[in-house]
Amino acid sequence: MGSYRKADENELVRASLDGDKLAFGEIVNRYRKMVARTVKGMLGDSVFAEDIGQEVFIKLFHSLSEFRGEAKLATYIQKIAVNLTLNEIKRRKRFFSMFSQKGDDEIYEYDVADHDHEEKRDAKEMVNKALMKLDPKFRTVVTMRMLQGYSTKETAEILGLPLGTVLSRLSRAQEQLKEILKKL
Amino acid sequence: MKCSEVKNLIISSLDANSDPDGITRQLEEAGVSYDFSEGFSTRVIEKIFSAGLVVNRELEFVRNMSSVFYRIAISGVAAIVLLLISIYLMEGSISINSFLGLGDMSDESIVCLLTGN
Numbered sequence A: 001m002g003s004y005r006k007a008d009e010n011e012l013v014r015a016s017l018d019g020d021k022l023a024f025g026e027i028v029n030r031y032r033k034m035v036a037r038t039v040k041g042m043l044g045d046s047v048f049a050e051d052i053g054q055e056v057f058i059k060l061f062h063s064l065s066e067f068r069g070e071a072k073l074a075t076y077i078q079k080i081a082v083n084l085t086l087n088e089i090k091r092r093k094r095f096f097s098m099f100s101q102k103g104d105d106e107i108y109e110y111d112v113a114d115h116d117h118e119e120k121r122d123a124k125e126m127v128n129k130a131l132m133k134l135d136p137k138f139r140t141v142v143t144m145r146m147l148q149g150y151s152t153k154e155t156a157e158i159l160g161l162p163l164g165t166v167l168s169r170l171s172r173a174q175e176q177l178k179e180i181l182k183k184l
Numbered sequence B: 001m002k003c004s005e006v007k008n009l010i011i012s013s014l015d016a017n018s019d020p021d022g023i024t025r026q027l028e029e030a031g032v033s034y035d036f037s038e039g040f041s042t043r044v045i046e047k048i049f050s051a052g053l054v055v056n057r058e059l060e061f062v063r064n065m066s067s068v069f070y071r072i073a074i075s076g077v078a079a080i081v082l083l084l085i086s087i088y089l090m091e092g093s094i095s096i097n098s099f100l101g102l103g104d105m106s107d108e109s110i111v112c113l114l115t116g117n
Helices: A009-017 A021-043 A047-066 A073-099 A104-115 A123-133 A136-147 A152-159 A163-183 B003-013 B020-029 B040-091 B107-115
Strands: none
Touching: A009 A021, A009 A047, A009 A073, A021 A047, A021 A073, A021 A136, A021 B040, A047 A073, A047 B040, A073 A136, A073 A152, A123 A136, A123 A163, A123 B003, A136 A152, A136 A163, A136 B003, A136 B020, A152 A163, A163 B003, B003 B020
């Protein structure tokens, strides 16, 4: 995918719209880590995350004609990633509530236990565990802030929330995380 | 990086006045980084463009069907016109009765034909 390495995002979008595989491949390569941080941060490091990651780029490809270039391509992709991941969280929540009597907290406990094969308590594992124990609406803002490094304003723009809501969620998430991290 | 340091980073990343970008970088250096598995891009591209191929094949099928329908429709119209001309030549008019082969029949003879009396 060498020929588009130095191309700007508008050029990549135009070429992708013309069906250029190399151009879209370059977009995937440029933003795959960003999407992985969002999807895996919110869903956990699982095979589901990989599928959602693929869906993000497939949806991006099919909606590229709607991209006007007013916002950055990264922001546009980030919005798709957040929406698809939140949909998956809702779907999984419905699935679990249909087949078990577990409460929300227990569902997330299940997710954590599923990935907890090793005793090794490295930084990534600790972050994953802490995130999975958070309520999804807090997890989303924490992922944007902690893993993506977005400002509160950027987080509000991507999530389509008022700045005040983002600030209050961050503050409540911080309180929850303090309690969660004490136990880890 | 020690566990306690990572915990402090996580907590401080959520402060409204913190530098989230810097903290993200520090967390990445501590091993908190995410990526998809090897060959992710190739799989995405394959999924997108093989789906495109299916759509193209469907479009081609629809195009072929409409060209076949066009030919059938033209021959059908030609057959109908020929039939109407032959009816006109044989019966002298193109009424529904002559189309049904009842051109020179009266109502009574039809009743006789149907009842057998």
